[in-house]
Amino acid sequence: MDATLTALAEPNRKRIVELLREGPQPVGEIVVKLRLRQPQVSKHLRVLSDAGLVEVRPVAQQRFYRLRPQAFQELASWVESYRRIWEERMDRFDAVLQDLQRKEKNHGGN
Amino acid sequence: MDATLTALAEPNRKRIVELLREGPQPVGEIVVKLRLRQPQVSKHLRVLSDAGLVEVRPVAQQRFYRLRPQAFQELASWVESYRRIWEERMDRFDAVLQDLQRKEKNHGGN
DNA sequence: CAGGCATATGCCTATAACGGTATATTCGGT
DNA sequence: ACCGAATATACCGTTATAGGCATATGCCTG
Numbered sequence: 001m002d003a004t005l006t007a008l009a010e011p012n013r014k015r016i017v018e019l020l021r022e023g024p025q026p027v028g029e030i031v032v033k034l035r036l037r038q039p040q041v042s043k044h045l046r047v048l049s050d051a052g053l054v055e056v057r058p059v060a061q062q063r064f065y066r067l068r069p070q071a072f073q074e075l076a077s078w079v080e081s082y083r084r085i086w087e088e089r090m091d092r093f094d095a096v097l098q099d100l101q102r103k104e105k106n107h108g109g110n
Numbered sequence: 111m112d113a114t115l116t117a118l119a120e121p122n123r124k125r126i127v128e129l130l131r132e133g134p135q136p137v138g139e140i141v142v143k144l145r146l147r148q149p150q151v152s153k154h155l156r157v158l159s160d161a162g163l164v165e166v167r168p169v170a171q172q173r174f175y176r177l178r179p180q181a182f183q184e185l186a187s188w189v190e191s192y193r194r195i196w197e198e199r200m201d202r203f204d205a206v207l208q209d210l211q212r213k214e215k216n217h218g219g220n
Numbered sequence: 221c222a223g224g225c226a227t228a229t230g231c232c233t234a235t236a237a238c239g240g241t242a243t244a245t246t247c248g249g250t
Numbered sequence: 251a252c253c254g255a256a257t258a259t260a261c262c263g264t265t266a267t268a269g270g271c272a273t274a275t276g277c278c279t280g
Contacts, residue, residue, distance in 0.1 A: 040240085043239090067192070069195055073196055150269060156229095
């Protein structure tokens with residue numbers, strides 16, 4: 001998860017990922033479509049690959065990269081774990097705070 | 111979205127976010143629970159705040175931070191946009207590749 | 221209004237990571 | 251076996267960012 005987030009945080013890497021949504025692509029095509037230098041693309045793909053976000057399939061001397069569904073499932077379920085945050089009525093901020101205050105005063109703090 | 115991902119990519123920042131899942135906390139409590147120095151916590155909170163991931167509410171000289179539901183909703187829906195990736199049968203990697211190859215050969219490539 | 225908390229900010233240093241260019245590697249075709 | 255295409259790796263310089271420490275700011279209490 002950590003690696004996933006780090007990988008996606010880099011703008012060009014995120015662009016690559018978004019491009020790959022269209023389907024598997026060889027490195028050279030990514031280079032052209034995103035106007036990046038080939039070595040940078042290879043490096044970014046390396047990071048994405050280490051993070052488990054993409055995988056490769058060699059075809060002749062080309063290497064096709066595609067997204068790895070599993071990584072996105074995991075990311076999705078991590079984000080889901082925050083669902084309660086926004087489903088529980090969170091606009092009661094002040095009420096919650098007053099609660100906390102009260103508890104502190106009562107028994108000398110947590 | 112970019113800012114969101116960058117913010118979450120930093121390990122200590124992610125820790126803060128996960129801690130805040132338990133509810134709003136003043137800076138000092140985060141400092142203690144996560145064993146970080148106060149200035150770093152303030153700085154990380156600044157970044158999280160700029161990214162819209164958290165918001166503050168001052169109470170006396172304390173400042174309570176809490177997660178901002180909206181940010182997580184947006185993150186969730188970004189991840190959701192990848193759902194088709196894993197719902198479409200993606201194990202047909204090779205088939206897809208053969209398709210691509212064919213097209214290239216036929217009309218001199220895209 | 222002085223003193224003390226809680227938090228934020230400024231400045232510095234170190235390190236990680238990106239981009240650039242050159243080069244190595246792998247594989248297919250002749 | 252050699253050559254060229256596609257991709258990966260190595261090395262370098264630069265920059266962004268995190269951590270550390272000192273200090274400023276805001277607010278409550280006596």
